[in-house]
Amino acid sequence: MIELTIDGQTVSVTEGSTILDACRRLDVETPTLCYADTLTPVNVCRVCVVEVEGARVLVPSCSRKVEAGMVVHTDSPRVRTSRRMVLELLGSSVDLSTAPDAQRYSAEYGAQPERFGDVATVAQPAKIDNDLYMRDYSKCILCYKCVEACGVDHQNTFAIAVAGRGFEARISTEFDVTLPESACVYCGNCIAVCPTGALMPTSEFNLRRAGTWDESAQSEVDTVCPYCGVGCNLTLHVQDDKIVKVTSPDDHDVTRGNLCVKGRFGYEFVQNRK
């Protein structure tokens, strides 16, 4: 066990744990955007940074391993400034209207993205090139999660990657070809990890566009996928007696939140009432 101090409290965690793990052990709330329990940390959003005594710069708590005797501050002025600025930089360049976590953190840290004035953004038309899901990169914060889910962390399909550089960096297929022309297999595991709604099932996108998407009116029904013998757990999101979205729990032993094209999108037969 490794003992360290976080905000004056002593905590012991197993070797190899991250500072974020230790923070969670102490119920020290730490904002994260590019981190997910089911993915390799890429530590790019920098909203989870903390101050470690003796370190020249702030460190990403999601990936920095604990060391014995570390003294960590998660709410110092330096930490608060950097977290607020990260959220302001995102809020001023990206449409966060369907990103609940980012909105909540922005309020908590007092982010005022409008103070930059009229500035460059990543606004662009949504890409709708297939029946199952759409990609609206004006909502993309470049957290790399979809790329990881499509790649070695989950799906090993490699249909998308980060392309370009700097502010022009973006998620893209090769030469920006459409999804049907790409290696995409429509598992939708990228949608499952997207923290901002940049990736969305067409069913949800259409309801939102029509102004009829209403999470408060939705119920969640857990069941088992009816297709193959693996037995993936499905969570059916039901609104007005219709399935509007299918997910799988992140903590499910078999799926870790992942599904295949049939499990995630092959539910129309259920509501074919003819």
Add this chain to the structure above:
Amino acid sequence: MDLRLLSAEPSDAEREAIDTVAGEARADDGRVARADRTRRHLLLPALRAAQRRVGWVSEGALGYASRRLDVPPADAYGVASFYALLSLEERPADVLHACTDLACQLAGAEVPPGAHASPCLGLCERAPAFLRTIAGPEPREVPLPEAGPPLPQRGEPGLRLLRRIAADVDPESLDAYRAHGGYEALRRAFELGQEGVLREVSESRLLGRGGAAFPTGAKWEAVARQKVQPHYLVCNADESEPGTFKDRILMESDPFALVEAMTIAAYATGCEHAYVYVRAEYPVAHARLETAFALARTHGLLGDDVMDTGFSFDMGLRIGAGAYVCGEETALFQSIEGYRGEPRNKPPFPVEVGLFGKPTVVNNVETLFNVLEVVSDTGTVYAQTGTEGSTGTRLFCVSGHVARPGLYEVPFGTNLSDLLERAGARPPKAVLLGGAAGSFLRADQLDLPLTFEDARAAGATLGSGVVLVYDESADLVAAVLRIAEFFRDESCGQCVPCRVGTVRQEEALHRLVAGKANGNEREVLADLTAVMRDASICGLGQTAANAVESAMMNLGVLAP
């Protein structure tokens, strides 16, 4: 599992060019799940070969390189679109890149019609500078003007790192190199043994010359004692800091010295293989190094049995494709491995987890040149030059408003004002010390001993040895805007503070310059400085506000 590939086919010329890197086509090309997935590191060389052959990277060429090297096409596209010198759109075979960076800006650089604006080409002593790239069956790259002014200290006695260059020793002749003391240091290193070399380097208190000033001895010892094998040696020759050209001159004019120094470094740290990663903008250095490698191999100075000692060591050249961030050591590893040049989070540090995940020594070219002096003289004697905290000599790249621009070697502790006098500086309004990631000094701050410790105490940095002089006529606002533009262009885009912060910094400066301020620009700039410095992944973002901040705070540029 098979790769899903683009339908576009390569032309015969593209196929041939890529095959020169990837080898003969194999029946199982394009199988992602193949066990020997070790060929991704050839991706950048393959893309570069295709572009040098036909002038750009077409869909057919990218798809073919993907198939030959088992890289998913989306990944290959991500890599190709990362590097500024690779073009994913068809363009003429003959392209002129016009440097518009700091030194060339001062020399009145303009981008001729049809030419591409370029960040610093490392030809600051001959500003304004250009690079012409000509694709075809016999591709070539030509820096323009083709030659710079002679070394200002030519013929001067007492030079160490520059002594062969100052004596005009033929850089393509191994015999000439040997006649001027070449390979005596390696012989001495073998006499000292591995531990002996490590001890001398530690005793020399040599600090890295790339910008971070890390103790070389500590780095070498950390790698030497790593049990994980193999160990790699990497020479960081991706010199791209605006205003810096020292490593280019060393590689172009004294390439065998780099080969010899790297052989010593490899021997001391237990490496059998090394890479020299040189930026694409240095074609003369590429050619001279390849010549040096070949001659060293045929003379038993590289290979299975170096100097009949049984020590096995060889090295290869890796060429970048236009990305300042690849000078960051972990971005450089990513680039060699065939990935986008995105810096890794540290720790783990390269001495433990470096190139291909193995313990790695990374040294800058100038640092390695110093190793020859340390081993020849002994560490103790070496440390008698310079000061307590900064031993040896240092190279400075002097450019801008000076009569004799060029590379200067002076002992640490030399006063900046003396260096400026030697270079014939016009009375300066300001000096940019350390490059775009460095800071501006006022005319009354130039009485500064050039050491790591004095620079630090003055709130400055020697960085990569840039001394860029601005006289009374200089437009410092233009310089500040160029620096902000440079960091915006060169940010890799991985982390939020740098990706968006460098854009917001440039926007705020432009609003101030245009007199269209929101009123909160100074507060915004201070906050941007804080978040970039504190929360960026790598040194690029962490230093992206340094020069801008020093110009505003120290020189009063854009003062209210």
